[in-house]
Amino acid sequence: MTQTAGIAQSIDQIFVLGMQWLLSYVPPAAQPLVSAVVFVIAIIIVFPALFAITTWLERKGLGRIQNRFGPNRVGPWGLFQPIADAVKSLTKEDIVPIQADHVVHFLAPILLVTAAFLAYAVLPVGRNMVLADLDAGVLFFFAIGSTMELAVFMAGWSSRSKYSLLGAMRAIAQMISYEVPMVLASVVVIMQAGSLSTMTIVDRQAGYTGIWPHWFVFTPWGIVGFVLFMIAATAESNRSPFDLPEGESEIIAGYYIEYSGFKFALFFLGEYLGMFATSGMAITLFLGGWSAPFSFLTWIPSYIWFFIKLVALICGFIWIRGTLPRLRMDQLMNLAWEFILPMALINMLVAGVWHFLPTWPLRWLVCSAIVAIPCILLGIGLKHKKKFQVRTYRYAE
Amino acid sequence: MVGDGILKGLAETARNFLGSYVSKDRLITVQYPEERIPQIEAARSFPFLVYDGPDWQAGMRCVACQICEKECPPKCILIKKSADKKPDAVGKLQAYPAVFDIDISVCMSCQICVEVCPFDAIKMDVDYDLGTDDRFAGLLLDKQRLSKSNEYYHQIHPTEAAAVDAALAEERAKVKAAADARAAAAPKVVAAPPQPQPAGGEPK
Amino acid sequence: MTVSFLVLAVITVAGTAAAMGLRNAVHCVLALTVGFVGIAALYLQLDAQFVGLTQIMVYVGAVAILAVFAIMMTHSPTPAPLPAYSSFWLAGSVVAAAVFAVLAWAISSSPAYTRIAPSQPDLTTQKIGEALMHRYVLPLEIMGLLLTAALIGAVVIAMDRREETT
Numbered sequence: 001m002t003q004t005a006g007i008a009q010s011i012d013q014i015f016v017l018g019m020q021w022l023l024s025y026v027p028p029a030a031q032p033l034v035s036a037v038v039f040v041i042a043i044i045i046v047f048p049a050l051f052a053i054t055t056w057l058e059r060k061g062l063g064r065i066q067n068r069f070g071p072n073r074v075g076p077w078g079l080f081q082p083i084a085d086a087v088k089s090l091t092k093e094d095i096v097p098i099q100a101d102h103v104v105h106f107l108a109p110i111l112l113v114t115a116a117f118l119a120y121a122v123l124p125v126g127r128n129m130v131l132a133d134l135d136a137g138v139l140f141f142f143a144i145g146s147t148m149e150l151a152v153f154m155a156g157w158s159s160r161s162k163y164s165l166l167g168a169m170r171a172i173a174q175m176i177s178y179e180v181p182m183v184l185a186s187v188v189v190i191m192q193a194g195s196l197s198t199m200t201i202v203d204r205q206a207g208y209t210g211i212w213p214h215w216f217v218f219t220p221w222g223i224v225g226f227v228l229f230m231i232a233a234t235a236e237s238n239r240s241p242f243d244l245p246e247g248e249s250e251i252i253a254g255y256y257i258e259y260s261g262f263k264f265a266l267f268f269l270g271e272y273l274g275m276f277a278t279s280g281m282a283i284t285l286f287l288g289g290w291s292a293p294f295s296f297l298t299w300i301p302s303y304i305w306f307f308i309k310l311v312a313l314i315c316g317f318i319w320i321r322g323t324l325p326r327l328r329m330d331q332l333m334n335l336a337w338e339f340i341l342p343m344a345l346i347n348m349l350v351a352g353v354w355h356f357l358p359t360w361p362l363r364w365l366v367c368s369a370i371v372a373i374p375c376i377l378l379g380i381g382l383k384h385k386k387k388f389q390v391r392t393y394r395y396a397e
Numbered sequence: 398m399v400g401d402g403i404l405k406g407l408a409e410t411a412r413n414f415l416g417s418y419v420s421k422d423r424l425i426t427v428q429y430p431e432e433r434i435p436q437i438e439a440a441r442s443f444p445f446l447v448y449d450g451p452d453w454q455a456g457m458r459c460v461a462c463q464i465c466e467k468e469c470p471p472k473c474i475l476i477k478k479s480a481d482k483k484p485d486a487v488g489k490l491q492a493y494p495a496v497f498d499i500d501i502s503v504c505m506s507c508q509i510c511v512e513v514c515p516f517d518a519i520k521m522d523v524d525y526d527l528g529t530d531d532r533f534a535g536l537l538l539d540k541q542r543l544s545k546s547n548e549y550y551h552q553i554h555p556t557e558a559a560a561v562d563a564a565l566a567e568e569r570a571k572v573k574a575a576a577d578a579r580a581a582a583a584p585k586v587v588a589a590p591p592q593p594q595p596a597g598g599e600p601k
Numbered sequence: 602m603t604v605s606f607l608v609l610a611v612i613t614v615a616g617t618a619a620a621m622g623l624r625n626a627v628h629c630v631l632a633l634t635v636g637f638v639g640i641a642a643l644y645l646q647l648d649a650q651f652v653g654l655t656q657i658m659v660y661v662g663a664v665a666i667l668a669v670f671a672i673m674m675t676h677s678p679t680p681a682p683l684p685a686y687s688s689f690w691l692a693g694s695v696v697a698a699a700v701f702a703v704l705a706w707a708i709s710s711s712p713a714y715t716r717i718a719p720s721q722p723d724l725t726t727q728k729i730g731e732a733l734m735h736r737y738v739l740p741l742e743i744m745g746l747l748l749t750a751a752l753i754g755a756v757v758i759a760m761d762r763r764e765e766t767t
Binding site: 101103104134135136139140142143144145146147149150153154157165168169172176179194195196 | 625627628631634650651654655657658661662663665666669670673725726727
């Protein structure tokens with residue numbers, strides 16, 4: 001029994017042990033640098049590989065949802081399609097408009113991808129496996145997320161094109177509007193965990209009562225916070241149904257319309273990496289990070305659980321993309337400021353009430369009531385506001 | 398309930414996704430080139446010349462009357478009549494095209510050449526799988542590339558080909574009957590009292 | 602004077618100097634953003650995590666975006682062909698050098714320069730939060746009121762003035 005537990009633990013810690021073995025060959029002065037470099041290399045290998053798998057999954061999944069096959073020519077079930085896409089994007093001609101601001105045009109995708117990669121530094125992908133155990137890890141994550149907007153602006157501005165400028169304005173407005181609810185939705189977790197460090201937040205969720213986990217998503221404020229966080233995350237990474245800034249049928253490609261070849265692929269990569277990073281943060285904050293859902297499943301390694309949850313969230317993203325129509329800009333903004341933000345504030349109130357009430361069943365009932373009633377009232381109220389009117393045209397009469 | 402539309406939509410797409418693995422007829426994709434949608438019989442792509450029998454030069458039905466060349470709206474047909482004659486599809490001696498070129502980059506598949514041909518010599522092909530690497534010479538089809546057999550014509554347009562064959566058989570029967578009648582009328586002239594024949598003789 | 606401090610100081614000074622010297626307004630804002638990031642890195646180097654990351658979040662993520670939005674809304678596609686240096690550059694640099702000399706002398710002759718730094722308190726985010734909620738709660742609330750006033754003012758300015766009742 002203990003032997004299997006020992007084996008399970010070493011498989012769980014295999015990367016940590018491997019790193020320690022590698023560092024034993026390095027002089028102690030250079031050890032922090034080498035360990036950081038190795039971890040960074042691992043991140044740079046793993047997450048773009050996940051990006052490749054996600055493009056395949058998305059195309060096949062969306063295809064099946066839309067009653068068609070996805071790509072199925074390039075390999076068995078089209079599995080080598082990402083390789084074909086990579087070759088295509090690497091060999092395409094890199095066209096830069098003459099009027100464009102060449103330096104800024106070149107730096108924009110680099111900044112986007114850099115910011116997207118930086119955000120992975122605080123995600124605990126397994127037990128004891130986090131690149132930088134910052135004391136203010138969650139704050140680091142949101143700070144880096146806010147630098148992505150600057151990259152979007154740089155891309156849209158430097159292309160010197162009306163479409164890209166419009167797309168950039170819309171994209172930045174959308175990203176800023178949804179950043180506030182995202183931060184507020186995560187504040188409830190910080191309130192409960194009492195720390196900004198991601199390792200601490202996951203450790204707080206790693207316990208079990210019976211077989212049930214202590215994940216924050218299994219609380220009233222947790223469920224609401226998770227839903228709000230995921231809506232805001234979908235909007236932050238410009239994903240359907242919030243992909244108006246880059247809608248292929250609307251504004252052609254929005255702020256990266258003048259990019260071709262590898263830079264376009266970098267934008268694509270940066271967007272998907274942002275999606276993975278926010279999903280990873282949602283997993284860390286609400287879904288218990290690397291901890292198993294039931295206490296009898298803890299023999300499966302922690303990093304496997306993290307990636308299972310990440311793939312599940314990605315499939316959720318793809319499902320939503322295949323289902324919902326695109327939101328118009330004003331509908332998007334209304335949703336952010338009139339529904340998501342008040343719900344996030346109410347959720348914070350609920351988290352505070354939860355902290356002070358005695359346990360089951362009183363606090364469940366009270367908190368669920370405080371959360372459900374405004375949600376329903378707000379939803380009904382906002383739906384009634386939309387009266388269908390006769391459309392008038394300003395210049396036609 | 399707030400959000401029930403979204404949940405219904407999610408259920409619908411989930412049903413589509415899972416159903417596509419269970420029942421193959423949910424997937425309406427035709428996996429070209431392994432599967433193809435069958436074409437209707439009246440489909441058309443570009444013209445071709447029909448020939449009867451095994452030899453494409455001897456059995457070509459076209460007599461170079463040049464009606465299709467004149468009627469073609471974008472003037473994509475070029476015909477040069479031959480100097481000598483050969484028997485056509487019904488047995489009469491007619492000229493034949495020495496050069497018959499169709500430029501299919503110009504041809505608009507209007508089928509007017511087929512409609513005006515009195516000899517059922519030019520018909521519409523249905524092959525859309527065409528490809529070449531030469532924009533000019535590769536798309537200029539000459540007499541040999543345009544000639545396809547009557548069996549092929551039967552394959553692609555069965556009812557039309559059957560009707561054409563019936564009409565041609567009738568014509569052939571008529572021509573043969575006329576030739577036999579002429580041949581039968583000729584011995585009556587021979588039975589007349591022998592006269593010194595001129596060197597030219599009667600044509601047989 | 603560690604190597605990391607020198608590198609970050611060079612980056613910060615270069616960024617802010619470029620922000621003053623470049624012609625294109627957008628380039629100036631981006632160079633200023635580099636300066637902001639340099640300052641944030643200096644904060645992080647001093648182990649002030651909360652301040653450093655908030656510097657990035659507020660300055661790079663909000664102030665720089667505000668500046669570029671302003672430029673985007675009022676932009677002229679070609680930069681004005683003004684020289685980057687004014688015609689008074691000699692007098693200006695003399696005045697700047699004089700002010701810098703006075704400041705440097707004042708700082709270097711103050712007792713704070715030679716004093717041994719006291720032991721730093723363990724400055725975690727939790728301590729900052731506790732200080733904000735216990736000792737500095739009144740300034741916090743006043744800042745909140747100020748921000749609310751600014752927000753309401755912005756909404757009022759941007760609001761669609763509809764005289765007819767709908």
